[in-house]
Amino acid sequence: MSGAATDDAADVLGQRTRAQLFARLADLGRPAQTDELAAALGLHASGVRLHLERLRRAGLVTRERVPQATGRPRDAWTVAADAPPGSEPPGAYANLAGWLAQSISPSPARLRELERAGRQVGAQLVPGCDGGSEAALGRALTALGFAPQHERERSGRTVFRLGSCPYREAVRANQPVVCALHRGITRGLLDRIEPGAKLTLFEPHDPDQAGCVIQIAGLASETALAR
Numbered sequence: 001m002s003g004a005a006t007d008d009a010a011d012v013l014g015q016r017t018r019a020q021l022f023a024r025l026a027d028l029g030r031p032a033q034t035d036e037l038a039a040a041l042g043l044h045a046s047g048v049r050l051h052l053e054r055l056r057r058a059g060l061v062t063r064e065r066v067p068q069a070t071g072r073p074r075d076a077w078t079v080a081a082d083a084p085p086g087s088e089p090p091g092a093y094a095n096l097a098g099w100l101a102q103s104i105s106p107s108p109a110r111l112r113e114l115e116r117a118g119r120q121v122g123a124q125l126v127p128g129c130d131g132g133s134e135a136a137l138g139r140a141l142t143a144l145g146f147a148p149q150h151e152r153e154r155s156g157r158t159v160f161r162l163g164s165c166p167y168r169e170a171v172r173a174n175q176p177v178v179c180a181l182h183r184g185i186t187r188g189l190l191d192r193i194e195p196g197a198k199l200t201l202f203e204p205h206d207p208d209q210a211g212c213v214i215q216i217a218g219l220a221s222e223t224a225l226a227r
Contacts (some may be wrong), residue, residue, distance in 0.1 A: 012058040017041070018051045022060055022079070029143045030125045031064065031076040052077050064139070078143045097167070101174035111176060115184035122188020133220050134158050136193045144185075147210075157200060160214040168207035179204045186214060194219050 013019045024040055025032060034052065038045040052075075055061045062080050065073040104110060126140050134150055138160070141148040145166030151159055165171060171178045183202045190197045201215035 012054055012060065015051070017043070017048075018055055021048065021051055022055060025061060025077060025079050025143070026145075029140075029145075031078040031139055031143065033066070033074050033076050035074075037077065049075070062139075078139050080142070095169070097170040098173035101170040101177050104174060104177045106174060106176035106180075111180040114177060114180045115187070118181040118184020118186075119188040119191065120184075122185035123191045124188070125185070126189060126192045133194070137189060137216070137219065140189050140193065146212075148214075153215075155217075157215050157217045158219045159201075160216075162212040162214070163210055165207040165210050165212070171204075171207040175204060175207070190216065190219075 013022060020041055021037055024037060034045050034049050037052070038048040041048065052061060052063070056063055056077075059080055061077050064076045064078075066076045067073050104114070125144070126136070134152070137158075138148050138150055141160060141162065145164060147163035148160045149163060150161070153159055167178050167182065179202075183199070186202065187199055190199060197216050197218040199214070200217050201213060203213040203215075205211040205213070
């Protein structure tokens with residue numbers, strides 16, 4: 001984002017309701033519809049929609065029109081991939097995550113257990129998605145803070161390269177444990193977004209450099225869905 005856009009974003013987040021909406025979306029880690037956000041804040045949906053549009057113009061959130069079985073499409077909002085954080089998280093949380101990671105043994109049995117737990121978590125992070133897509137998984141990974149970029153290989157598989165590691169503090173403490181949990185979360189996301197897809201590669205990298213690679217077979221692209 002440009003400096004002007006960043007300044008604008010800071011000004012936009014200076015308003016209490018918009019800051020609450022941005023924080024709520026970041027906490028949810030998934031797209032949320034206007035009515036859900038309004039109910040969470042105890043506000044009217046029409047006013048919340050105006051605040052969300054202001055956040056969108058500042059480059060802080062993105063909007064997707066979600067088709068409904070009946071009636072008009074509804075807006076689903078998520079944190080933009082390049083949105084600057086509204087505030088730095090308290091250091092105590094990063095310390096706690098690191099301490100917890102250190103306390104878990106990276107034995108094969110424990111890592112399998114963690115991956116199963118992560119898969120259950122991942123399946124809860126996104127709503128069901130008819131005919132899932134690369135874009136849907138990209139949005140979910142973006143909402144979790146991974147700043148993903150994706151491309152389609154000649155083989156038809158989709159590769160996501162993660163530009164940020166939101167778990168870096170914990171990874172430094174115990175990479176096998178945290179990455180096993182993240183691998184499970186990714187599988188859980190696929191269970192909801194595209195149940196027929198298969199995670200074919202999960203390649204962790206240095207958390208400070210990011211660049212972790214996720215490769216998936218059987219994930220439908222937007223182009224394929226439009227045919």
